[in-house]
Amino acid sequence: MPSEAILNIGMLATMDEGEGVMGLRRDAAVVIEDGRVAWVGASDDAPAADASFDAAGAAVIPGFVDSHTHAVFAGDRAAEFDARMSGARYTAGGIRSTVAATRAASDAELEAHARRLLDEALRQGTTTAEIKSGYGLDVATETRLLEVAARLTDEVTFLGAHVVAPELADHRADYVDLVAGPMLDAAAPLARWIDVFCEEGAFDVAETREILEAGRAAGLGLRLHANQLTMSGAAALGVEMGAASIDHCTFLSDADVDALAGSGTVATFVPGAEFSTRQPYPRVERLRDAGVTWALASDCNPGSSYTTSMPFCIALAVREMGATPAEAIRAATAGGAAALRRTDVGRITVGARADLVLLDAPDPVHLAYRPGVPLVSRVWRDGVTASRWEKRAS
Structure with missing residues (x-):
């Protein structure tokens, strides 16, 4: 060359x-x-x-290094967004509508749509992207999503624990066993990371710990959706377990910030989600004062942050989160690399x-x-x- x-x-x-x-x-x-x-x-x-x-x-x-996306999915949730903008409250339950559309889509359809999103991201400066599964919620579909993601990036994350599958809604323990057992067995050869949505409407701290421990035993690095809607205890769990990144971090206690400051865990903010759900924006001042490493990511997904634009996330971080432009740009580049434990990007x-x-x-x-x-x-x-x-x- x-x-x-x-x-x-x-x-x-x-x-x-x-x-x-x-x-x-x-x-x-x-x-x-x-x-x-x-x-x-x-x-x-x-x-x-x-x-x-x-x-x-x-x-x-x-x-840009976008360390948190859900780019492999089918369908659209514009009606849900419209309802939220008319006053409806955001909950994790809308994920199940994307699951139905994703299960019905072919591999070719899923890959073509993901490539369109990644082309869109590239035009806006993104050169490295992580991609999660999480819209299959059964062994076969989660495996398909991971196979598609692995054709697009090395930064593949298994998120079978996104929400409980609708067919097992009344059997939570069985679904946790499925995720930590047969689903993980199929996922581990395809993924670098495992992630759990630890939140009201998704998984509690005990369930999250069980799934992350199984993932770590299978050789996967740990990531975590944490403290998006409540002070769930997930952020503290992520730091305790040595997760590479805890993402969302909308609600952090002083103890959470102190724990992050003494750890190798990155706090990843996804302000596109706050924009789309009308949740309060997190603030970076306490993290700055404590010396916490933080990142920005798009959280590209059809329900709560349907954007591929890292420049948009930078602008939101500056306007709404108290970041300086320099801090926000660093968070979208070197910060994202730290969240993926990469030194080459x-x-x-x-x-x-x-x-x-x-x-x-x-x-x-x-x-x-x-x-x-x-x-x-x-x-x-x-x-x-x-x-x-x-x-x-x-």
């Missing part, structure tokens, strides 16, 4: 730990070789490369994957300053200009 130098970058956000929140460099250049970042420095000092691209003073940031440093986003703007702050405007003008993924989503080599 020929090398390429990206020259005359007005502001380069490297996310280098030693250079401020975003690791900003001005009048910078990046050299890409064999799909990796080979050099970063001043544009005037850039070494020769086989090809060059003139950024003409525009800003460049790392590709979410930053523009030597040896990292060459996932770069050129903005039609002089400063990354424009992502929050100009909400809703399509500012992504070019995306490099593994050093190649990308316009369609493909699973990449590990």
